[in-house]
Amino acid sequence: MGEQLLSVGIDIGTSTTQLILSRLTLENRATPFTVPRVSISGREVLYRSAIHFTPLLSDTVIDAAGVRTIVEEEYRKSGFDKTQVDTGAVIITGETARKENAREVLSALSEFAGDFVVATAGPDLESILAARGAGADEYSREHHTTVLHFDIGGGTANLALYRNGELVRTGCLDVGGRLIKMDRGSGQVTYVSPVFVRAGCPAPAVGQRVTPETLQPTLQIMVEALEQAAGLRPGRDRLDAFLTQGTSWTVEEVPVVSFSGGVADCIDNPPPDWLAFGDLGVLLGLAIAASPAFQKAGRFRGAETIRATVVGAGSHATDLSGSTIFYRDITFPLKNIPILKLAAGEEGGEPEKLARHIRDRLSWYRDQGGLVQLALALRGERNPSYRRIQEMAQGVAHGLAPLVEAGFVPIVAVEADQAKVLGQAMAPLLPGPLLCLDSVGVDNGDYIDIGAPVAGGAVLPIVIKTLVFNKS
Missing domain, CATH: 3.30.420 (Nucleotidyltransferase; domain 5)
Structure with missing residues (x-):
């Protein structure tokens, strides 16, 4: 049997608030001579909370203390203490994500959230x-x-x-x-x-x-x-x-x-x-x-309806980046970075088209405060020419410009082995910090942590936090 983690998912929606506790079993599926690749091999729901109406002080203000009381009471009913929880996610969704004090609610739950994935989820x-x-x-x-x-x-x-x-x-x-x-x-x-x-x-x-x-x-x-x-x-x-x-x-x-x-x-x-x-x-x-x-x-008809957005939390799949990486002026570690991944057909074409697709998708992770720090995930291309790398660099740099203007670091994760040359091509186009890493397979809805360089600066340790949905 692999390692087991106790995971909690807390979902605060427009109408309802709910909590779910699960036991996740993790297994290393890599061979003994390769980098560990940890994935979820089992998931057992241990406790489902009652479904509570989300407490509001007014049409625009969430009752942060009321939400905290619900979470505390459900922990008590479950028989688990917050100190036993290894991992989790707190997601504020629906109209509540647009309420005036969503961040205050997240602050009120901070002691339950620890190092969890924490996000206010806009409609996208x-x-x-x-x-x-x-x-x-x-x-x-x-x-x-x-x-x-x-x-x-x-x-x-x-x-x-x-x-x-x-x-x-x-x-x-x-x-x-x-x-x-x-x-x-x-x-x-x-x-x-x-x-x-x-x-x-x-x-x-x-x-x-x-x-x-x-x-x-x-x-x-x-x-x-x-x-x-x-x-x-x-x-x-x-x-x-x-x-x-x-x-x-x-x-x-x-x-x-x-x-x-x-x-x-x-x-x-x-x-x-x-x-x-x-x-x-x-x-x-x-x-x-x-x-x-x-x-x-x-x-x-999915197995879950009202609980479909209740996430258990991330399987922590520890990995290493490829060795062809590029980074400049980065302060490590970077934690809880949401992934924005384009569809395969959106990566090709002229730079202007690629930039437009990226800008269109940036709104997926916009919260009530505007854009948030995120990482752009690309599949990359097999054996691209120098000219094609330059076109990709232009499209990505122009597409991520709003993120840079908002004060965030442009982060690009490429599945193919080409992050270093892509980063070098992007460097003259974007001022300040820049990070391109390769050999990272992620999807929309994932979050990553990126640690300080190891192996003489050749690779970066990465933790991929895949949100776990209850579909049973």
């Missing part, structure tokens, strides 16, 4: 985490098909399109279960999101008593927006009305759709009481289930 990153948590990426890869995954929570519906297992694009719609809240006893409306006014969508007024019938026009338009996003309904008028600010979405008809999030539970297993949660969630799930367009499309 949340789309990736949810799709991977539900297994949409694996289904797309194994069935050689295109899957559009919808993660529908309280405030938003996050979209992730996978083609043959590769992430193609992400998007976000203002469609969610808690955009309208009602008193569970009387059905009287207590909150209506301003989204409906902006979208030109009919919605009840605060104080109005509603029924499933009176809410039907609102629900129908929300479902039509989702159908248009999947190319299953002509036009894009509904889609455009509900796209979140700054989001664009290219429509194509998809053969397979999948769902996760709280609303997804209500598609297949709705509670008998439509006011069970005091919001639109149950009725929205029923409306999606009744949609002829979604019934016509193929549907993959």
Whole structure:
């Protein structure tokens, strides 16, 4: 049996907060004469918390103390002490990632987080985490098909399109279960999101008593927006009305759709009481289930729905970079750096095209404070010419310019053995610190730690933290 780690995942979403404790078994799959390659060989869920409503002090302020109380109580119920936990992740997702005090919440949980992966996930990153948590990426890869995954929570519906297992694009719609809240006893409306006014969508007024019938026009338009996003309904008028600010979405008809999030539970297993949660969630799930367009499309149902974004944490796969690396003015170590990986087809072409793809993807890891430090992962090319290396250097340098302007270090991780020459070509184009390393295989949603050089400066120790999703 390999080494075992106790891992915790804490997910703080728009509507719900939850925690999961797992035992991860790690095995070194390398031969005795090569660099260790540690991967997860087993995962056992030891404790699932109750699903709590995320405590809020107002529409824009999370109750940090309330979140901490939930986490403390769930640790107590689990029978585990925080000192027993080896690794983990805390992810703030959905509209809560845009609340005024998300960083304060992370600070309140600092003693539970230790050296964990800690992130506020904007809609793009949340789309990736949810799709991977539900297994949409694996289904797309194994069935050689295109899957559009919808993660529908309280405030938003996050979209992730996978083609043959590769992430193609992400998007976000203002469609969610808690955009309208009602008193569970009387059905009287207590909150209506301003989204409906902006979208030109009919919605009840605060104080109005509603029924499933009176809410039907609102629900129908929300479902039509989702159908248009999947190319299953002509036009894009509904889609455009509900796209979140700054989001664009290219429509194509998809053969397979999948769902996760709280609303997804209500598609297949709705509670008998439509006011069970005091919001639109149950009725929205029923409306999606009744949609002829979604019934016509193929549907993959992941093992996880509401828990799809709950991550256990990273398998710490220790590795060494290749020996053809380039670094300048770097202060080591670098810790918890999220990975941004382009699709294979986005790496080729002219420098301007490569730069545009990189700039488009930078927003995936943008939080409420703007861009964050990240590492760009490339596959590289076999036996590229000197001219091609120069073109790649120009495209990468121009693409990462916004990151440099924000005060961050340009970090490039290349799977192929060409980081040194790429770094040398980039050096005249980018002032200040620069790091290019090779022989590193990572994916979107991974995080890496990079240690100080060893072996006379020839290689860098790397810890790859692969977020672990509960799909059982």
